[in-house]
Amino acid sequence: MTRIDDVARLAGVSTATVSRALRGLPTVSAATRRRVLAAAEQLQYAVSPSASRLAGGRTGTVAVVVPRITRWFFGTVVEAVEEFLQDSGYDLLLYNLGGREQTRQRVLHTASLHKRVDAIILVATPLRAADVHALTKLELPGVTISSGTKVPGWPCVRIDDVAAARTATRHLLDLGHTRIAHISGDPDDELAFTTHLDRRRGYQEALRAAGIGPDPSLDVESRFTIDGGTQATAELLARGEPPTAIVAACDEMAMGAITALRDAGLRVPQDVSVIGIDDHDLAGVLGLSTIAQPAAEQGLLAARILLDPLGVRAAAPHPGAVPAPRGADTDDRTPTPVILPTRLVVRESTAPPRAH
C-alpha cells in the first residue's frame, strides 16, 4: 500500500505537509494543497488509521453501547447515530450488551475503551455505582440516551417518561375508562433502570388526578418485551375481572398484550383498549394507539452534542480529517438533560369502554 512518503515524493513536499494538506489544516498554501490532493488521488492513498491514531492521540471512533440492537428503539437510535458519525468521518464501534454480564464488564470496566475510542454514546444501559465510577475514570466525553442512564458530567438526551405515561393514561380516562391496568418492566432487575419506574409514576399520577386510586392488582410487572407483555397480560386476566383498558410501558409490551387478549378471546378495542409508548415501526400495522417518541432524533441529537460542542460542524475535506470531540473537561457539572417532546397518536386499539 502507498504510504505518506509516496505522496510526499510525488507532490514534492515533506510528509508533514502532506499530513497537513490532507487534513485540511489552514497552514497550507492553496497551490501546495492542490498538488498534494492530486498526488494522493493519483496514488489512491488512504491514511493508515493505526498510525494516525498512535501519532495523533485521537481515534476518530465513537463507541455506541445498546442493550439490544434488535429492539425498535435501539436500532432506530443507532441508525441515526451511524449516519451522523459517518458523515462526520467517525467510525462507529458497536457494543450490543445483550444481557451478557461478561460483555458488560469488558465494555464498562476495562481501560480498553479508553484507548479505543474518543467518546461514548450510552443508550438505555442500566448502570451500577461501580459502572458509573469506571466510566468516569475513563475521562472520556460521553452522552447518554434515555432516563435510565446517568453519568455525572455527561449530557443526557431523553423524553419525559412520566409525562408520556401520564398522557397515555389520560387518553384512556378521557375515553371514559376507569379500570385501567398497567403492564411494565421488572423492577426486581438489580440494575437501576428507571424508565419503567417513571412510566409507572405517570400512570399513577394520571389516575390520581382523575380521583382514582391505583389498584395494585391491575399493575403487573414483566419484562420490557413482546413476550413480557404477553405474560403480564395473561397474569392480569388470570387475576379475575379484566380491565377495560391497558397502558403498556412500551409498544413491544403492548403488542404482547394484544396477542394475549386475542388468545383469550377478547377483542381490541371492543373489550379491552390498549395503548403503548414508542410509536414502533409496526404500531401502524397493528393499529396501536401510542405515545410517539422521536427515537432517531434522540440519536442524532446525542451524536451532534458529542461532536459539535461549539455548534460548529467541521466539514471533513478528506477521509481522516475529523473534528475534535467534546472535551471531557469542558464542563465538570452535569448538563441539564435535553428533553424531546412526545405526542399522542390515536389509532384503532383504543375506544370508549363498552358500558359507556
Place this chain on the structure above:
Amino acid sequence: MTRIDDVARLAGVSTATVSRALRGLPTVSAATRRRVLAAAEQLQYAVSPSASRLAGGRTGTVAVVVPRITRWFFGTVVEAVEEFLQDSGYDLLLYNLGGREQTRQRVLHTASLHKRVDAIILVATPLRAADVHALTKLELPGVTISSGTKVPGWPCVRIDDVAAARTATRHLLDLGHTRIAHISGDPDDELAFTTHLDRRRGYQEALRAAGIGPDPSLDVESRFTIDGGTQATAELLARGEPPTAIVAACDEMAMGAITALRDAGLRVPQDVSVIGIDDHDLAGVLGLSTIAQPAAEQGLLAARILLDPLGVRAAAPHPGAVPAPRGADTDDRTPTPVILPTRLVVRESTAPPRAH
C-alpha cells in the same frame, strides 16, 4: 495511562516478553507469564490498540455492512455477529448504508477499509461490477450473507430463496387457492439485488408445477418494506378482482399487505390469505403465516467462517489476543454457498379460499 514499559519494569522483564505473555504466545515460561499478568492487572494495563495495530499489522476489527440496521433481518444478523466477534476479542465497525450513495462509495471504494479492518461481512448489499472489483482489490477476507451479494472468493451464507417462495406458494395451493398474487421488491433497482428475483421464481415455479400459468396482473412490484407491501397491495386491488391469496416476498411486505387489505375492508384470511417469508419477530403477534429463515444463525455462521477457517476457535487469554482471520489467499475459488434450511410456519393469516 500505563504503558507496556511500566508493566515490563514492574514484572522485571522486557517489553517483548510482556507483549508475548499478554497475548498468550506459547514461548513464555509459566512463571514469567504469571508475573507479567499480575503486573498488568495491578497497573490496570490495557494495550493500546493503535500501537498494537501499527506494529502488528492486524486491526482486530471486522467491518459489518448492512443496508438498514432497523430492518428485522439485518438487526438480527448484526446482533449474532456482534456476540461472536465480542467473544472472540474482535471489534465490530458498523456501516449502515441506508441508501446513501456517498456512504456506499466511501465504504466500498476507498482504501480506507483496507487499513481499518481485517475482514468484512457484507449483508444483502447489492453490488455493481465496480463494487465487486473494488472489494476484490482490497485483498481482505470476507463473507457475504444473502443470495443477492456475491464476491469472488468469499464464502456466502444464505437460504434457498427460490425454495422458500416455492414452499410459501405451495402452502396456498394446498389450501385450494388458485388466484395467488405475488408482491415483491423492485427489479428496476439498478443494483443487482437478486433476493426478490429468486423469490419470484419460486412463486412462479410452484404455480407452474400446479398447472397454473403465472398471471402478470397478479404480480406487483414495490419496495421491500412495509410501505412497499401496502402500496403493492393497493395497486393489486385497484387492478380489479382481488386474488384469494398473496405471497409477499418478505414479512415486512406481508405486514403492509395486511394493512392495505384491512383498509380496503377485506378480512385476512377469510377474504384474502397472506403469507410472508422471514418469520419476523412480530409475525406471531400479527398471526402471520410465513417461511421462517434463521437470521441469527446466518450471522453466527458467517462470523465463524470468517474467524475459524480451521475450525479452531482460539481463546482470548487477554484483551488484545486475537486469532488471525481467514487469509484472503487461502483459496482463490469461490466456496460453495452454505445454505441454511427454512421452514413453513402456519399461523392465522392463511386459510382455504371462501368458495372452497
Place this chain on the structure above:
DNA sequence: CTGAAAGCGCTTACAG
C-alpha cells in the same frame, strides 16, 4: 525461553 533494537506510518512541536 528471553532481550535489544528496529520499525510500523503517521503527527506534532520546533525552527525557520
Place this chain on the structure above:
DNA sequence: CTGAAAGCGCTTACAG
C-alpha cells in the same frame, strides 16, 4: 507556509 526530527506504544525478526 514548510521541513527535519522526534516520538506515539507497541510487535517482530534476530540473536542468544
